[in-house]
Amino acid sequence: MKMFNLSFDIEKEEQWLNEQLQKGYRCTTISGLGIYTFEKTDNRYVMRLDYQDYLPRNKFKEYKAIYEDFGWSHINGHRLGGRQYWQKEADGQNEIFSDRQSTGNYYKRLMGYSFWLGMLCLFFSFSIYKDSGLYLTEGLWNMKGSLFWKALLFETPFALLRFLPVLMAVFFGTSYYRAYRKYSILKAK
Template sequence: MKKFKMFFDIEKEEQWLNELLQKGYCCTNISGLGIYTFKKTDKRYVIRLDYQDYLSKKKFEDYKGIYEDFGWNYINSSWLGGIRYWQKEDDNQNEIFSDRQSTSNYYRRLMGYSSGLGILFLLFSYMLYKDSGLYLAEGLWSMEGALFWKAFLFETPFALLRSLPALMVVFYCSSFYKAYRKYSMLKEN
């Protein structure tokens, strides 16, 4: 079975994947384009997601070996994404972070990921909007009557597409804030 889904929140993605696993599906592949591949199984699985900054081939093999030593299987995913997918049979020892420090480090990495992408989309939004607004049709605002409404309705889907980078800034700022809250709660206790 293949499913297409896009996520901007790593924890919601993990929750969705675990819901499918509880229904008797095993995840076999995840593409960078949001296509998830599953197969039916009788075993119960659990999946955990981890975000890692760029790892060299040697560091990635070491990182992978540590998880595999504890029974986790790596699911192939986009190499550039930074999100690593780990799955294993449900045995009631289903956490990938063994202590507060490693959980804290995870949220700190997530904050860096979210802020980096947020800044990237903010710069992209600035480049898109610095010389013009969302609507690019010349003379749109000087048109009147039915001609204005036809032009306005025609341009609106394009304006919504142009607003996508700004929406991404909002998503990544929200993701940063959520990770920051969890990070700071771990640091306080």
């Protein structure tokens, strides 16, 4: 069975994947385009997601070996960085982070990921808007009557697309804030 899910929130994606596992499906592959392949199983599985920055080849092998020693199988992820997908049969030891320090490090990596993607989106949106604004139709605001409304309706979907980087920057800012809150609560304990 193939399913499509495009999620920028790593925790919501993990929750969605575990919901599929609870329905009796085991994840076999994940494509970069948000297509997940599941197969029916009678066993209970659990999935955890991790975010890693760039790891050299030998460090990535060590990273994978540590988790595989505890029964996790690596479904998807790359040593160049990004989300790492881990799955194993549910056995009571269903967390990939064994202590507060490793959980804190995870939230710090998430904060860095969210911060830099948010900055990239802000930079991109600034470069788009600095000279032109959202609506690019020349003389749009001077048009009258039905010509104005037709031009406005035609241009609005494109203006919304140009606004997308700003929305993404807000999303990544929110993601940064959530990771920061969880990290600070963890540090306060």
